[in-house]
Amino acid sequence: MTKTVHIGCGAGFANDRPDAALALANDLAGRDGQRFLFFELLAERTLAEAQLRRLHDADSGYAARLFEFLEPVLETCLDAGIPIISNGGAANPAAAARRLRQHLQGTRHAAARIACVLGDDLLARDIDLQQWLPAPLDGEVVSVNVYTGAEGITQALGEGADIVLCGRVADPCLAVGPLRHAFGWQADDWDHLALATTVGHLLECCTQVTGGYFAHPGLKDVPDPANPGCPIATVSADGQIIIGKAAGTGGCVTEQTVKEQLLYEVHDPAAYLTPDVTLDLSQARVRQVAADQVAVEGVRGHPRPARLKGLVGLRGKWFAEAEISYAGPGALARAALARDILLQRSARLAPRLTPWIDLIGVASLFNDRAGQWLDARLAQAQQVQDVRVRISFIDRDKTLLERLLLDAESLYTNGPAGGGGVRRYLSESLSTASFLIERDQVQQYVEWF
Structure with missing residues (x-):
């Protein structure tokens, strides 16, 4: 009888919906065979943000909402013998483990x-980071992490x-x-590692593969899009x-949803590089086998890369933005005038800075820093009666940025007419720089708590 493993993903990023994981x-818990549940909670800048929290509090630094995901499912999973795996340890897995141990004290688990x-x-x-970086770093280093592979997870589950x-990771x-542990696949079994990596890639963004990010009304309709179900791979x-x-959740799993996620990022x-294997999806086949059941076949694996990707988190700059709305007759003309005023004022107050400025509702996502797209759109959108002006800056000089935001707020009384709903926002700007590092420079290991 062929051994079967079920593995589900309960989160695709740090601020996903914790309630979806309970279903x-x-x-x-109701399935036969080995079962695993994982939470994917990291993005590129998440680690830098987590490291900043750790610098302020040695007992912090893990994913801020990690326990919102863990606590609702702990009893169900531990009762059913379902291991939970997460990268939500972020910059301080040990602190998360200590808190979890404290949470479990006095319980039957x-x-x-x-x-x-x-x-x-x-x-x-x-270490001398510069030997691996293609260019000098622009900022203060607050985090340095390497994308490591599955060896440590395999070991921990095996123990x-x-x-x-x-x-x-x-x-x-x-x-x-989990799949290496369950099936005993070795670290150089490239085709099986390709299969396992395909599973991880399809599930890692959680409800993206079950219709969430897929939905497009009238073109790609999704049932009950307010409650898409978390994905489960049966391997x-x-x-x-x-x-x-x-079971019992919204969303859908179709050939289209799977194909979109298969090619995501x-x-x-033919050569998708991961720490464990070079994944070849060029001959992959996707086939609907039942309602919300899609088979994936034809993936191949090749030897893993000799180097690993690293990521540096940097601080030292600030992000500032201000917004104001114009509505009613002539709204677009007044918003365009506000834009011109803001550009003139910022050129006078901060000539070395180039702001980004949008007219939300006319040109924002399709805008460009030079304003050429916006200028072209203004002639086509004269009937728009609801426009929000947004200006933003990034710089090291926090005081200067605060002054620029206050100057933007002065549009209230300095015109043009009818501006309202001003919002000012200033926050630390974290950036990243990536590098490649030789595999033997990074040693993964397991600690128990």
């Missing part, structure tokens, strides 16, 4: 085994972990580790992959 946990997969964080190491908290590894040892979703379908 996923309940579905998995007080003896649950908690493992941390570490080694991705290079910030504390005395009996009930919960595995990771730092910056690559997103697909959250599925690769067999002979290489069969079926993508489905939690893939730079080269």
Whole structure:
């Protein structure tokens, strides 16, 4: 009888919906075979933000909402023997593990085994980053992390972990580790690792593959789009992959939703580089086998890259933006005048800065810094009667930016007529720089809590 593994994803980013994972946990608990649940909670700048919190509080630094995801599903998963894996340890997996251990004390799951997969964080190491960076860094380094592979997750599960908290493992590894553990796939079994990576890639953005990011009214309609279900992959040892979703939930799993996610963020379908394998999707086949059940076949694997991707988080700049609305007859003309005034004023107050300015409702996402798109749109949109002007800056001089925001607010009384609903916002701007590092420079390891 072919062994079957079910693996579900309960979150696709740090601010996903925690309530969706409970239906996923309940579905998995009712299935036969080995089952795993993972939460993907990191993005490129999440680690820099998490590291800043850790600098202020040594007991912080994990994903800010990690426990909003964990706590509702802990009892169900631990009762059913479903290991939970997450990269929500972020910049401080150990602190998350300590808090989790404290949370479990006094419960019937007080003896649950908690493992941390570490080694991705290079910030504390005395290394010369510049040897790997293509250009000098523009800012203060606050985080240095490497996208590590699934080896540590595989080890932790093999040693009996009930919960595995990771730092910056690559997103697909959250599925690769459990599948390697379940099937005993080796680190150089490229085709099986390709299969596992495909599963991780399809699930890592959670409800994107079940119709969330897919929805487009009238073109790609999705049932119950307010409640898309979390995805579940059913994988067999002979290489069969079926993508489905939690029972009783909205959304859908179709050939189209799977194809879109399969190609999401893939730079080269024939050579998608991950820490564990070079994934070849060029001959992949997608086939609907039942309602909300899609089979994926034909993926191949090639030897993993010799180097790993690293990411540096940088601070030192500030992001400032101000907005004001104009409505009613002549709204567009008044908004355009406000734009011209703001450009003249900023040129006088901060001549070295080039602001970004939009007329939301006329030109924002399709705008450009030079304003050429906006100028072209103004002639075509004279009937618009609801326009919001937005101006923004990025710079190191916080005081100057505060002055520019106050100057934008002065449009209230200095015109043009009818401006209202001013909003000013100033926050620290975090940026990133990526690099490649030799694999032997990074040592992944497991610690128990």
